[in-house]
Amino acid sequence: MANANATDGSAPEALDPERLVWMYTQMYRIREFEERVKSTFTEHPGILRGHTHLADGAEASIVGSVAALAPGDQIVTTYRCHGYPIALGTDTKRMMAEIYGKEGGLCGGLGGSMHLYDVDRGFLGGSGIVAQAIPHATGAAWAAQIRRQGQVVVCFFGDGASKQGAFHESLNIASLWKLPIVYVMENNRYQASTRTDQEDANAASGEPLSTKAKAYSMEGVTVDGADPVAVHATLADALARARSGTGPTLVESLVYRLSAHGNLIAPPGVPLNYPEHEAIAIFGNRDEYEAALRGDPVPRFRHQLVTEGTLSAADADAIEQAAREEIDEAQRFALDSPWPAPDSGLAYVYA
Amino acid sequence: MSHVIPYIAAIQEAIREEMERDERVLYFGQNMATSPEDPFLKQFGPDRVRVTPISETAEIGMATGAAVAGYRPVVELYMAEFLLVATDQVVNEGTRFHFMSKGAVSVPMVMVAGYGFTAGWAGQHTGSIYGMFMGVPGLKVALPSTPADAKGLMTTAIRDDNPVLFFQNYLLLLEEGEVPDGEHAVPFGVADVKRSGSDLTLVATGYAVHTALGAAESLARRGVSVEVIDPRTIAPLDVDTILSSVARTGHLVLVDQATRHSSVAAVIAAEVAELGFSSLEAPISMVTALDSSIAYSKPVEEFVLPDEHKVVRAVEASLGLAPASS
Numbered sequence: 001m002a003n004a005n006a007t008d009g010s011a012p013e014a015l016d017p018e019r020l021v022w023m024y025t026q027m028y029r030i031r032e033f034e035e036r037v038k039s040t041f042t043e044h045p046g047i048l049r050g051h052t053h054l055a056d057g058a059e060a061s062i063v064g065s066v067a068a069l070a071p072g073d074q075i076v077t078t079y080r081c082h083g084y085p086i087a088l089g090t091d092t093k094r095m096m097a098e099i100y101g102k103e104g105g106l107c108g109g110l111g112g113s114m115h116l117y118d119v120d121r122g123f124l125g126g127s128g129i130v131a132q133a134i135p136h137a138t139g140a141a142w143a144a145q146i147r148r149q150g151q152v153v154v155c156f157f158g159d160g161a162s163k164q165g166a167f168h169e170s171l172n173i174a175s176l177w178k179l180p181i182v183y184v185m186e187n188n189r190y191q192a193s194t195r196t197d198q199e200d201a202n203a204a205s206g207e208p209l210s211t212k213a214k215a216y217s218m219e220g221v222t223v224d225g226a227d228p229v230a231v232h233a234t235l236a237d238a239l240a241r242a243r244s245g246t247g248p249t250l251v252e253s254l255v256y257r258l259s260a261h262g263n264l265i266a267p268p269g270v271p272l273n274y275p276e277h278e279a280i281a282i283f284g285n286r287d288e289y290e291a292a293l294r295g296d297p298v299p300r301f302r303h304q305l306v307t308e309g310t311l312s313a314a315d316a317d318a319i320e321q322a323a324r325e326e327i328d329e330a331q332r333f334a335l336d337s338p339w340p341a342p343d344s345g346l347a348y349v350y351a
Numbered sequence: 352m353s354h355v356i357p358y359i360a361a362i363q364e365a366i367r368e369e370m371e372r373d374e375r376v377l378y379f380g381q382n383m384a385t386s387p388e389d390p391f392l393k394q395f396g397p398d399r400v401r402v403t404p405i406s407e408t409a410e411i412g413m414a415t416g417a418a419v420a421g422y423r424p425v426v427e428l429y430m431a432e433f434l435l436v437a438t439d440q441v442v443n444e445g446t447r448f449h450f451m452s453k454g455a456v457s458v459p460m461v462m463v464a465g466y467g468f469t470a471g472w473a474g475q476h477t478g479s480i481y482g483m484f485m486g487v488p489g490l491k492v493a494l495p496s497t498p499a500d501a502k503g504l505m506t507t508a509i510r511d512d513n514p515v516l517f518f519q520n521y522l523l524l525l526e527e528g529e530v531p532d533g534e535h536a537v538p539f540g541v542a543d544v545k546r547s548g549s550d551l552t553l554v555a556t557g558y559a560v561h562t563a564l565g566a567a568e569s570l571a572r573r574g575v576s577v578e579v580i581d582p583r584t585i586a587p588l589d590v591d592t593i594l595s596s597v598a599r600t601g602h603l604v605l606v607d608q609a610t611r612h613s614s615v616a617a618v619i620a621a622e623v624a625e626l627g628f629s630s631l632e633a634p635i636s637m638v639t640a641l642d643s644s645i646a647y648s649k650p651v652e653e654f655v656l657p658d659e660h661k662v663v664r665a666v667e668a669s670l671g672l673a674p675a676s677s
Contacts, residue, residue: 048471049470049471049472049647050468050472050476050647051471051476098647101648102648108648109646110646110647110651111646112473114476115474115475115647127475128473128474129432129475130405132436160404160405161405163404163405163406164406164436165406165436191381191382191404192381192382194382194385194402194404195385199402199403199405200404266525267522267523267525268522270525282385282386283385283386339648339650340648340650341651342653343654344646345641345645345646345651345652345654345655346641346642346643346654349642349643349644
C-alpha cells in the first residue's frame with residue numbers, strides 16, 4: 001500500500017476553517033448516529049440484541065484523532081466502536097444495518113455492534129474483550145515498521161483496559177521496538193460501573209493515567225478530550241513521532257461518557273433499554289453528570305466555531321439537518337434490509 | 352420447606368450463607384461492591400468483599416495465592432470468556448499445587464463465570480466453553496441448570512478444597528425455581544434424573560437441560576417416554592447414572608450447547624461407547640451447536656444452536672420413529 005502523504009515528522013499544519021467545519025460535521029454525525037441507536041431500543045423494541053456501547057461524549061476525541069491520520073494509517077478499537085468508522089467515511093447505512101443484525105450490514109449481521117470492520121478505510125476492527133485488541137494494534141504497527149512506508153497505527157481503548165496485562169506487555173514491546181503506534185486511552189472516568197479511582201492506582205493517587213507511559217520509557221500526555229483541536233494537535237505530534245521512528249506515545253484523552261456503559265444486560269424476554277448513567281444510578285452523583293452535560297463537546301465545539309466566525313449558525317444548522325437526514329436514511333435502510341440467510345453462520349468459519 | 356427464587360438469587364444466597372458460616376470466604380471481582388450500599392459490602396466489610404480492576408490474571412492468581420494462604424476466595428468473573436484472558440491461572444497453576452506438593456498445599460477457590468449468552472451477544476461473549484475445562488486434573492467444574500442445583504452446587508463449591516469452576520448460564524439468571532430452605536449442598540459427581548423415562552436416555556448439560564426437557568415433554572404427548580439426566584458437575588462426571596439409564600433404555604441422545612468436539616456430549620459418548628456398548632440398540636446421537644462462532648443476528652444464531660426440534664428429530668432417528676407431522 002502506497003502512502004503519498006507520509007510525512008517526515010515535521011510539525012503538523014494548523015487546521016484550516018474547512019477542516020474545522022469537517023470536524024464538527026463528523027462529530028455531529030456520530031452523535032446523531034448514536035442517538036438513533038439509543039432510541040431504537042424504545043422505538044423499535046427487539047431489533048437490538050446483546051450489548052451496545054455508545055460513543056456519545058467522546059466525539060471530539062474520536063474526530064480530533066481521526067483528523068490527524070494520514071492516508072494509509074490504520075486504527076484498532078474496542079467494542080465501543082461506532083464513532084471511528086463514521087469519521088473515516090464508512091457508510092452509515094451499512095453500519096446501522098450491522099447493528100440491526102441485517103444482511104445489508106458491514107458484516108452481514110454476523111458481527112453486530114461490538115464487531116465492526118472496514119479494512120479498506122484502515123479500520124482493522126477491535127475486540128469485544130477489554131484490552132485484547134491492544135496487542136493486535138501493536139502487531140499491525142510492527143507490520144507497518146516492516147513495510148517502511150511511513151504508516152502509523154492508532155490504538156483506541158478505555159481507561160479500564162490499562163489494568164490488563166495485554167496493555168502493559170504491548171506498551172513495553174512497542175517502546176522497546178520503537179513501533180509506529182499511538183495509544184489513545186479514552187479515559188471516560190468509569191470502567192463500566194466502577195469509578196476510575198476505585199480501580200486505578202494512578203487515579204487513586206491523583207495522578208494522570210498517562211503516568212503509565214513512564215514505566216515503558218515512552219512519551220505520555222494527557223489532553224482535554226472534549227476539545228477536538230487540542231486532541232488533533234496532540235495526535236499530530238504523536239503521529240509525527242511514530243512516523244519518524246522515534247517511538248510510541250500514550251495519549252490519555254479525558255472524556256465523559258454521556259450514556260451508561262451499555263444497554264441493560266438481561267436474558268431474552270426482558271425489554272432492553274439504556275439505564276441511567278452510573279454516576280447517578282450507582283453513586284447518586286447527579287451534579288457530576290449534569291456538569292458533564294453542560295460540557296458536552298458537540299454543542300461546545302459548535303459554539304466555539306460560531307463564536308470565532310468559522311461557521312455561521314445557519315451553516316451549522318444545515319450540517320445538523322443533513323446529518324439527521326443521513327441517519328434517517330441509514331435507519332430506513334437498516335429496517336428494510338432483509339435478515340441474513342441462517343446458514344451464513346457456517347460460511348465464514350475458515351478463510 | 353422451600354422458597355421460590357431466581358437462579359441468580361440462589362447463587363447469591365449460597366455465597367452469602369457460606370460467608371456467614373465461614374469467615375475465610377472472600378468474594379471479589381470486577382464491577383461489584385462499588386457502592387457503600389452494596390449488600391455484601393455492608394454485611395461483610397471491605398476486607399472480604401472487594402471490587403477489582405479488569406485484571407483477570409491477577410484476580411484468579413490472587414485467589415490462588417489467598418487460598419494457599421488459608422482463605423476460601425470466590426472470584427466473580429461474569430463472562431466465561433474472561434477466563435480465557437487468564438487461562439494459565441485457570442488450568443495450570445492452582446490446579447497443580449496439591450499434586451506437585453504431595454498434598455502439602457491445597458487451593459480452595461471458586462471461579463464464577465457466566466456462559467452461553469445467546470441473546471445477541473455475538474462472537475466473543477456467547478460461548479459454551481465449559482467442555483474445554485473438564486479434562487484438567489485438579490479442577491472441578493459445576494454446571495447447574497436449576498436454582499436449587501445452583502445454590503447447592505455453589506455451597507459445595509465453596510466448601511470444596513480444590514479449585515472449582517462454577518458456570519452459570521446467562522439465559523437462566525432470572526428463571527425461578529424452588530430452593531430448599533436452610534442449608535442445601537448438592538454433592539459433586541452425582542447426576543440428577545430431571546425426568547424419568549423408559550424408551551430413551553437424554554443427557555443434557557446446563558442450559559441444554561431445558562431444551563431436553565422441552566423435547567421430552569413434546570415426545571411424551573406422542574407416547575414416547577424419555578429420561579432426562581443432568582450430570583450437574585462435568586468434573587467429576589457421574590458416568591454410572593448414565594450407564595444404568597442406558598442399560599434400561601438402550602438408546603442415548605446427548606444435548607449440549609457447546610460445539611461438537613469441545614462438548615461434554617463427546618466425552619459422555621466415548622464413555623458409553625466403551626463402558627455401555629452392549630446396552631446400546633442404536634448409535635449414540637449428539638445434538639450440539641454446529642462448529643461455528645455465534646453470530647449477532649438472531650436467525651443465524653438460532654441456526655447453529657441445538658433446539659427442541661433438533662432433539663426430537665434425533666430421538667425419532669434413534670428410536671426409528673416416523674418424524675412428527677408438524
